[in-house]
Amino acid sequence: MITVDVHAHVLLPEIEQAVAGQPGLAAHRELDARRNGPDALAVSGAMIGARIGLLTRAADRLAAMDEAGVDVQIVSPSPSHYHYWAGPELAADVCRLAAEGVAAHVAQAPDRLYGLGLAPLQHPSLLPGALDDALALGLKGVEISSHAPGRELSDPAYEPFWAHAAATGAVIFLHPFGCTLDERLDRFYLSNLVGQPVENAVALSHLIFAGVLDRHPGLRLLAAHGGGYLPYHLGRADHGWRVRPDARTCAREPSSYLRELHFDSLTHDPAALRELVRVAGPERVLLGSDFPFDMGDPDPLAALRAAGLADTSIRGGNAVRLFDLKDPS
Template sequence: MNSRPPTVDVHAHVWLDDVEALAAGRPGYREHTELELRRAGTASAAVSADQAVRRRPRLTDVTTRLSLMDESGVDVQVVSVVPTQYHGWADRGLAAEMAATTNAGIAAHCALAPHRLAGLGVAPLRHPDLAVAALDDAVLGHGLKGVEISSHAPGVELSDRALDPLWQRAAELDAVVFLHPWGCTLDERLGRWYLSNSVGQPVEHAVALSHLVFGGVLDRFPGLRLIAAHGGGYLPLCLGRADHAWHHRPDARGCAEPPSSYLPRLWFDSLVYTPGALRGLVAAAGADRVLLGSDYPFDMGVADPVARVRAAGLDPAATAAVTGGNAQRLGLLPAAVAARS
């Protein structure tokens, strides 16, 4: 990292045993796990359970993590909790306890490699006032770069005005909000062939980002720094229909400008799998709005994120921006590295 700008993977995960220990056995946990099983289907759930066992060292052991980062050409990871550990069903007391435990756990993991790892905490969306407090705890209490959130929580959409204090506080702190859905509400319709993830995650991104755009959140909080995982799902390349609705229907005008105009106000990770898709994302949002992402260490992620960006054939400046420059401008380098930059 001394002779060139660092490569920064903004989409990498950690598993925290302490969080799961808090959740297990609490009221609502059994119902939550049953819903997850229905959504995934038994065949996919069995594969995922096997993956969880085999990939556990990559999620918990920092030596293993650093070795795999070296193999993939990644200098820095911005790590966040595995989304199955959001536990959005939790009541107020448990939600506050789990958020504090998550923030502390992420910070402790990053402290094991302070020159290579930065972290994101969580904010329990179901309880908006607690979400603000959790953001403060993450950024001010533990030195994290922001928080990871899902596409919704029970009874709460990202467009709800109750979340305005969270967006306001994130803008005030220059904190990053990392949108990473988990659990598509199409439920059993996606319970075969792993559609719950391959289709469900992009759908959840499209719905969540549409709430932020059409709901006027980005108008009210232009300083919000939000990164969408998985390249933003279906939304970035499919906004022509949304623009048409905005122009032709008064009920579709919850935002001040056509929906496509908001893409350059958001950030997206590069996890779109093919060179053509990445070129399309860069064309839609701008090279300054795409950041390296791998979804480490899951099978829907990629082990060679830097190589995949280079394979897209972007110009050198765009490649440098995506692989690390944009993350650096968003303040996502570890404090120990940023001090030397």
């Protein structure tokens, strides 16, 4: 059975070179530092330094995949490359460099590596073009965060992007970066431990309640981190939809839309993973490790085995279908 990891990252130094010294970068870094706190930044810097080969060199990546029993990876840019503070011209350059950098990285092992580009959420009019550029380079879609400054994913300005993504069959990988709870999460690495699951839940809730999935039923959206907190507290959303007219803004109970989304398996808990499979359906969950970061899982197959799911389509078949992959065997 083919094993496909849909959640793996690459660092692209050329993007950071492009934004260096640009107006807005210093304020962005100051906000990031305030949200995470000094202890988290220090630990993260050392962690990334120790993994730089895995993040940049295809040979190191492939060796680690072999050790973990992974046949194929879907490689996306590190979310630190989003740079949603950038103006239109710089944002277009960032997305171009991301698409070109990922395409060059995965081209070193085209039978085992596939890629995703980036899309500038802060500039809705640029989104369809960025997606087209990524697809033209052979990538499978684009990665986005849970929001852009001043815009939730329910913003009507994104409608042309959702429509274009659905029409092209591209995969949109929803991967949060940064949480607007700010200094409330600036200790104990809560900015990630709590912030990322919150952002997933908020972003997916906006898409569901705003009717985005009603209007674009063909949208191929893959949520990182098992969808965050949303799949495990659906009863409250359904109850609110039933009793609150201001929440009855989608066609069906919110829980029903989980079977129209896709989720990676990165829950860090066998019971949580089994619950995700129960509410979303076994065909909607895909193996994901967050390679090679410390918040990821270096042995994602062990997580499937612990949940009793190692011999299911979650291991790879669902990813082959979603991303239209070739079997490397």
